Amino acid sequence: MAMIFPSRRVRRTPFSAGVEAAGMSVCTVYNRMILPSVFASQEEDYRHLKTHVQVWDVAVERQVAVQGPDARRLLDMLSPRDLDRMAANQCYYMPAIDRSGGMLNDPVLVKLAEDHFWISIADSDYLLYVLGIADALELDVRVWEPDVSPLAVQGPQANALMARVFGPSVRDIRFFRYKRLAFEGREMVVARSGYSKQGGFEIYVEGQEYGMPLWDALFKAGEDLEVRAGCPSTMERTEGGLLSYGNDMDRSNTPFEVGLGKFVNSPKDYIGKEGLMARSEPERQIRAVEIGGEIPLIDREWPLFADGRKVGRVSTAARSPDFQTNVSIAMVERSHWDAGTRLEVETPDGMRPAEVKDRFWA
Amino acid sequence: MAMIFPSRRVRRTPFSAGVEAAGMSVCTVYNRMILPSVFASQEEDYRHLKTHVQVWDVAVERQVAVQGPDARRLLDMLSPRDLDRMAANQCYYMPAIDRSGGMLNDPVLVKLAEDHFWISIADSDYLLYVLGIADALELDVRVWEPDVSPLAVQGPQANALMARVFGPSVRDIRFFRYKRLAFEGREMVVARSGYSKQGGFEIYVEGQEYGMPLWDALFKAGEDLEVRAGCPSTMERTEGGLLSYGNDMDRSNTPFEVGLGKFVNSPKDYIGKEGLMARSEPERQIRAVEIGGEIPLIDREWPLFADGRKVGRVSTAARSPDFQTNVSIAMVERSHWDAGTRLEVETPDGMRPAEVKDRFWA
Numbered sequence: 063m064a065m066i067f068p069s070r071r072v073r074r075t076p077f078s079a080g081v082e083a084a085g086m087s088v089c090t091v092y093n094r095m096i097l098p099s100v101f102a103s104q105e106e107d108y109r110h111l112k113t114h115v116q117v118w119d120v121a122v123e124r125q126v127a128v129q130g131p132d133a134r135r136l137l138d139m140l141s142p143r144d145l146d147r148m149a150a151n152q153c154y155y156m157p158a159i160d161r162s163g164g165m166l167n168d169p170v171l172v173k174l175a176e177d178h179f180w181i182s183i184a185d186s187d188y189l190l191y192v193l194g195i196a197d198a199l200e201l202d203v204r205v206w207e208p209d210v211s212p213l214a215v216q217g218p219q220a221n222a223l224m225a226r227v228f229g230p231s232v233r234d235i236r237f238f239r240y241k242r243l244a245f246e247g248r249e250m251v252v253a254r255s256g257y258s259k260q261g262g263f264e265i266y267v268e269g270q271e272y273g274m275p276l277w278d279a280l281f282k283a284g285e286d287l288e289v290r291a292g293c294p295s296t297m298e299r300t301e302g303g304l305l306s307y308g309n310d311m312d313r314s315n316t317p318f319e320v321g322l323g324k325f326v327n328s329p330k331d332y333i334g335k336e337g338l339m340a341r342s343e344p345e346r347q348i349r350a351v352e353i354g355g356e357i358p359l360i361d362r363e364w365p366l367f368a369d370g371r372k373v374g375r376v377s378t379a380a381r382s383p384d385f386q387t388n389v390s391i392a393m394v395e396r397s398h399w400d401a402g403t404r405l406e407v408e409t410p411d412g413m414r415p416a417e418v419k420d421r422f423w424a
Numbered sequence: 425m426a427m428i429f430p431s432r433r434v435r436r437t438p439f440s441a442g443v444e445a446a447g448m449s450v451c452t453v454y455n456r457m458i459l460p461s462v463f464a465s466q467e468e469d470y471r472h473l474k475t476h477v478q479v480w481d482v483a484v485e486r487q488v489a490v491q492g493p494d495a496r497r498l499l500d501m502l503s504p505r506d507l508d509r510m511a512a513n514q515c516y517y518m519p520a521i522d523r524s525g526g527m528l529n530d531p532v533l534v535k536l537a538e539d540h541f542w543i544s545i546a547d548s549d550y551l552l553y554v555l556g557i558a559d560a561l562e563l564d565v566r567v568w569e570p571d572v573s574p575l576a577v578q579g580p581q582a583n584a585l586m587a588r589v590f591g592p593s594v595r596d597i598r599f600f601r602y603k604r605l606a607f608e609g610r611e612m613v614v615a616r617s618g619y620s621k622q623g624g625f626e627i628y629v630e631g632q633e634y635g636m637p638l639w640d641a642l643f644k645a646g647e648d649l650e651v652r653a654g655c656p657s658t659m660e661r662t663e664g665g666l667l668s669y670g671n672d673m674d675r676s677n678t679p680f681e682v683g684l685g686k687f688v689n690s691p692k693d694y695i696g697k698e699g700l701m702a703r704s705e706p707e708r709q710i711r712a713v714e715i716g717g718e719i720p721l722i723d724r725e726w727p728l729f730a731d732g733r734k735v736g737r738v739s740t741a742a743r744s745p746d747f748q749t750n751v752s753i754a755m756v757e758r759s760h761w762d763a764g765t766r767l768e769v770e771t772p773d774g775m776r777p778a779e780v781k782d783r784f785w786a
Contacts, residue, residue: 063427064451067461068723069658070739071547071670072452089426090434091453094547094670099429139560161559166552185433185456187549190528194556197523197695198501296431308433308456333559361430377432 063088072096075121076211076273080281084291092122092185098293105383108297111260112384115219116292117280120257120264121211126169126181126189130203133177136196139333141171142317143325148173153238153253156181157317157325158188163338164313165320166191168305170255172240172266180210180266184307195333211273213265215280219287220262226283227276228252232263245276257294259302259424297380300389303350303422310348310377310391318344319393346374346395350419351405353379353388358411366392366416367406373398376407376416385423394418425450434458437483438573438635442643446653454484454547460655467745470659473622474746477581478654479642482619482626483573488531488543488551492565495539498558501695503533504679504688510535515600515615518543519679519687520550525700526675527682528553530667532617534602534628542572542628546669557695573635575627577642581649582624588645589638590614594625607638619656621664621786659742662751665712665784672710672739672753680706681755708736708757712781713767715741715750720773728754728778729768735760738769738778747785756780 066072066089073095075081081098088100098119101107110116128136137145143156150173158167158181167188172180181188193205215224224232228243232252235241240253251266267273281289305311311320316338318326326338351366357379366374379390390407398405401420406413428434428451435457437443443460450462460481463469472478490498499507505518512535520529520543529550534542543550555567577586586594590605594614597603602615613628629635643651667673673682678700680688688700713728719741728736741752752769760767763782768775 063430064448064458065425066428067450067452068425068721069452069668069671070722070724071454071668072723074724086426088429090429090431091456092433094453096426160555161562166555187552190549190552191556191559193522193528194553195560197553198557198560200523306431306433309431359430360432361434362436363432 066091075119076267076270077119077121077213077277079274080277081119081291086291093124093183095122095124097122098291101291101293104295104297107292108295108383110290111217111258111292111295111298113218114288114290115215115217115223115284116290117277118214118216118292118294120214120294122185123182123212125208125210125266126183126192127179127206127208128181128192128203129178131177132201132203133179136192136201136203137171137179138328138330139195140192142328142332142334142338144328149239150175151239151241153240153255155238155322155325157322158191159317159334159338160191160313161334161337163316163334163341165307165311165315165317166313168307168311168320168322172251172253174251180208182212186307209269211267213267213276214256214262215265216256216258216262216292217260219284220260223280223284223287223289224252224263227279235263245272245279248272257304258298259304260298296378297382297389300378300380300391301382301385301423303391305348305391306378310393315393316341316344318342319346320348344396346393347399349392349394349399350422351376351390351392351394351407352417352419353390353407354415356411357381357388357409357414365408366394367408368398368403373405382423389423428453437481438629438632439481439483439575439639441636442639443481443653448653455486455545457484457486459484460653463653463655466657466659469654470657470745472652473579473620473654473657473660475580476650476652477577477579477585477646478652479639480576480578480654480656482576482656484547485544485574487570487572487628488545488554489541489568489570490543490554490565491540493539494563494565495541498554498563498565499533499541500690500692501557502554504690504694504696504700506690511601512537513601513603515602515617517600517687519684520553521679521696521700522553522675523696523699525678525696525703527669527673527677527679528675530669530673530684534613534615536613542570544574548669571631573629575629575638576618576624577627578618578620578624578654579622581646582622585642585646585649585651586614586625589641597625607634607641610634619666620660621666622660658740659744659751662740662742662753663744663747663785665753667710667753668740672755677755678703678706680704681708682710706758708755709761711754711756711761712784713738713752713754713756713769714779714781715752715769716777718773719743719750719771719776727770728756729770730760730765735767744785751785
């Protein structure tokens, strides 16, 4: 692993001071911003996440704010998912596609008002696509990146910790719903969501100045809960089959290939509808694939072979301490995607046996 | 500095094996791809660049390919710079803006044919803006990221080294022009350009498989020229006033603020023309600012003060061994942008004296 060179272009977050004090040892760059990757060790972070509660700096989940008279019209042009029944306190996982149905991002859409939305993005400047549409058609809408930085609270004790800081009503927030709750007099969107399978919340912190006070309040309130700084865990997310844009999918993939077909249901004439419909029977699809032997960290795709022919690729892989095997996320051709199919995967350290599973581990 | 976590999302380049063997010690992430930052040390890399010749993996300069019957129409909608006299072997530095005149990128446009262009981008997914325009208007054009990875050869001995590998005709390539020259039977675009003031070339390497053979050929041919692996040098580029998108400018800036007003001359009705014209008299502008004392590495903007009032910000700064001072790139308000104006800059290590210069150092 190389060190990362400091520059303004790779942005700090409102929580960076807390993250550094908590001992971040390894990080990555996501949406041109620092995202922690490891604090104590991969395995220790993973074990703690599954046992206690963690606070995650996920400010890298930048918001694309869309507001104005044409906001809903613009969203209807962008979303393959039907937005008609989206409630005013709801979050939608939404495939973001281009004219041909290729994935540009896999954001969470947050509805703030009928004419005001946040598109909470994965790692690509989806803002620029939204802006391109708005500028080309001269829509009456503003598209910008607001000063909003999500902070996630994840783990089995997330309810307990959040109730202490935001009050007991956090317990009533349903999955992918949010409430506006006050911290030091400032209302914040608090959603039940997050990039783990352990349960928890994401707090959309508006304004740099509330970052460290909220961070500190969570750590103070959670001392006896053994709260720690954490971050998305490759081990945990791979066990759970949580996908990562740029790792497990990119513009060459359709929503159908990455298991998001159920969110393609808009009756509107959105951009890419025709392209998508022509590709609704995928020839390859995301699968859970178990890998035997010892594997290195993955920093490029690993080809999957059957009888010497390439039939897919692994894009995320990690050792799973709990399942005592190597878990991975792969794109596999139809001919070989049935559960139980035995394959080989080519890692930089050599060939390893692999098997398609019927589901992810957790 | 933290270590960077390996993942497929942060992409390797066709030259990564060479870069690693050459001893890259520090890197950054640029367009979701690894960009080397330091090999031996910042100062040793800088000194070598100014004396000999270096090979740079700048594959991070991704290309936005635009091809088809509507390619030129689309470019005319995007470019504030008049493209009418652009030659078929020419490269244009082109401000890329939105509807209001805000900078989205500062790419180099490479004309391959009347209906085929590459937009060689800085660090933002400008592809998505171009694609948004094309998709919204259903233009008859293809917009994609081709498998093209620039390799730069920079330094006083660049002519000598390149002539040995591509033949003597490289010497006749004029600044921001290119020739198609063969390497191992494969034609490549070879342009006289690059992100240093030391002179040199950028080779647009099409196809992964030519990456390491070309890398190795350059090192073999340049042994007696003391060729080394290098990378953009913050010290050298700051002395020369070479700007960096994301560091020195972003969407909140106009081309006029960042000294690109001379490239705003298109007679066409491009997107953002009206917005830009309303902002043609900037209230702040990029300046060379000299900073006294010792300074740390810069990883956030440093505010500039005059009499306790904020009048700008430093976005890039470095010690200059050759000029024996600290050189920086700053955005300064009109009231304080005259050469000789004395200011103070707030670094994380404390206040430092600063002075606006009449020009960059080199």
